[in-house]
Amino acid sequence: xxxxxxxxxxxxxxxxxxxxxxxxxxxxxxxxxxxxxxxxxxxxxxxxxxxxxxxxxxxxxxxxxxxxxxxxxxxxxxxxxxxxxxxxxxxxxxxxxxxxxxxxxxxxxxxxxxxxxxxxxxxxxxxxxxxxxxxxxxxxxxxxxxxxxxxxxxxxxxxxxxxxxxxxxxxxxxxxxxxxxxxxx
Amino acid sequence: xxxxxxxxxxxxxxxxxxxxxxxxxxxxxxxxxxxxxxxxxxxxxxxxxxxxxxxxxxxxxxxxxxxxxxxxxxxxxxxxxxxxxxxxxxxxxxxxxxxxxxxxxxxxxxxxxxxxxxxxxxxxxxxxxxxxxxxxxxxxxxxxxxxxxxxxxxxxxxxxxxxxxxxxxxxxxxxxxxxxxxxxx
DNA sequence: CCGGTAAAGCAAGTTGCCTTGCGATACGGT
DNA sequence: ACCGTATCGCAAGGCAACTTGCTTTACCGG
Numbered sequence: 001x002x003x004x005x006x007x008x009x010x011x012x013x014x015x016x017x018x019x020x021x022x023x024x025x026x027x028x029x030x031x032x033x034x035x036x037x038x039x040x041x042x043x044x045x046x047x048x049x050x051x052x053x054x055x056x057x058x059x060x061x062x063x064x065x066x067x068x069x070x071x072x073x074x075x076x077x078x079x080x081x082x083x084x085x086x087x088x089x090x091x092x093x094x095x096x097x098x099x100x101x102x103x104x105x106x107x108x109x110x111x112x113x114x115x116x117x118x119x120x121x122x123x124x125x126x127x128x129x130x131x132x133x134x135x136x137x138x139x140x141x142x143x144x145x146x147x148x149x150x151x152x153x154x155x156x157x158x159x160x161x162x163x164x165x166x167x168x169x170x171x172x173x174x175x176x177x178x179x180x181x182x183x184x185x
Numbered sequence: 186x187x188x189x190x191x192x193x194x195x196x197x198x199x200x201x202x203x204x205x206x207x208x209x210x211x212x213x214x215x216x217x218x219x220x221x222x223x224x225x226x227x228x229x230x231x232x233x234x235x236x237x238x239x240x241x242x243x244x245x246x247x248x249x250x251x252x253x254x255x256x257x258x259x260x261x262x263x264x265x266x267x268x269x270x271x272x273x274x275x276x277x278x279x280x281x282x283x284x285x286x287x288x289x290x291x292x293x294x295x296x297x298x299x300x301x302x303x304x305x306x307x308x309x310x311x312x313x314x315x316x317x318x319x320x321x322x323x324x325x326x327x328x329x330x331x332x333x334x335x336x337x338x339x340x341x342x343x344x345x346x347x348x349x350x351x352x353x354x355x356x357x358x359x360x361x362x363x364x365x366x367x368x369x370x
Numbered sequence: 371c372c373g374g375t376a377a378a379g380c381a382a383g384t385t386g387c388c389t390t391g392c393g394a395t396a397c398g399g400t
Numbered sequence: 401a402c403c404g405t406a407t408c409g410c411a412a413g414g415c416a417a418c419t420t421g422c423t424t425t426a427c428c429g430g
Contacts, residue, residue, distance in 0.1 A: 176315065176357050177314075223418065
């Protein structure tokens with residue numbers, strides 16, 4: 001039954017979107033009583049997070065090619081791909097919902113963990129001398145991911161790998177003029 | 186009556202937060218019947234946007250000091266200040282809510298207009314030669330604002346002017362090493 | 371003063387999220 | 401076969417957003 005409900009949730013999420021995915025609809029699609037869903041997952045939010053949660057992690061690679069630019073581009077491209085999917089957008093919207101309670105506590109650690117993938121790449125770049133020694137890895141990770149998140153959440157504008165690449169380039173090179181623009185990569 | 190309702194809305198928004206601001210509570214606080222609120226504003230979302238909308242624009246300065254870094258730092262500091270307020274956070278959460286309908290259409294143009302303040306500053310910087318001639322003003326604006334938005338919406342982490350300044354520096358200088366780090370400013 | 375329109379009050383109802391109490395069913399150990 | 405426990409189905413209800421049909425008030429021109 002658990003599998004049936006989760007599968008139905010992802011299906012509805014993909015076809016109907018976040019607002020169209022009501023608990024009643026999920027229960028109906030899974031051939032289960034609505035009460036049973038609430039008993040197991042307590043809240044709609046928990047259900048959606050459970051349905052989307054595990055799937056998300058696996059989609060993110062942890063590239064380590066020896067080149068910061070390449071690593072970050074790969075990671076951010078994967079993020080862009082995921083966020084462009086209905087599931088990715090739904091997960092992001094869930095994370096951004098202002099409902100306090102249980103999710104509130106898990107929120108900060110959750111995104112913290114996501115950001116660390118980027119931070120690790122940046123730190124390796126610093127160690128290799130590709131990036132300035134005083135580079136704030138966390139800040140770089142936030143600066144890379146922020147624009148993608150904002151697009152999905154606020155403007156609804158499209159996301160593609162080109163955008164991801166340009167954000168990486170901007171964050172590595174800066175907007176100020178350089179002599180050799182594409183140094184390493 | 187319109188003023189009474191809008192004032193009550195902002196009050197509740199500030200004291201109770203977004204989820205605590207029900208239209209019943211607003212109506213009660215304003216000494217008005219709930220139906221009247223719905224008749225005038227149609228939806229809760231419209232009411233909240235009306236209450237917050239005009240206030241937001243005035244808070245944003247349009248600095249033009251002749252120095253990109255200074256202009257961007259001032260703008261982003263103001264953005265950070267506003268987003269750190271209950272009203273700013275509420276407005277952002279409203280913009281990020283996945284409810285389609287009327288807001289959906291206004292969403293992209295709205296944030297488009299906000300971003301233009303940053304784009305203008307960037308373009309002036311390019312003209313002055315402070316920034317690379319092939320700089321994508323829109324991308325820079327998104328990269329500056331994105332992390333602030335993401336913090337409010339996802340992690341709930343704190344926002345301050347120091348963060349705004351560091352994001353500006355990173356986006357202008359890049360994470361890769363430079364000879365003279367703070368060239369102009 | 372009167373008739374007309376626009377806005378507000380009122381009551382009742384729909385839907386979606388969520389909870390609770392109760393009865394039925396299924397499963398594992400003795 | 402029997403008991404305990406866990407799980408599910410079911411009915412009913414609360415709360416908040418939102419709608420609707422109807423009445424009442426308020427204001428404005430004649």
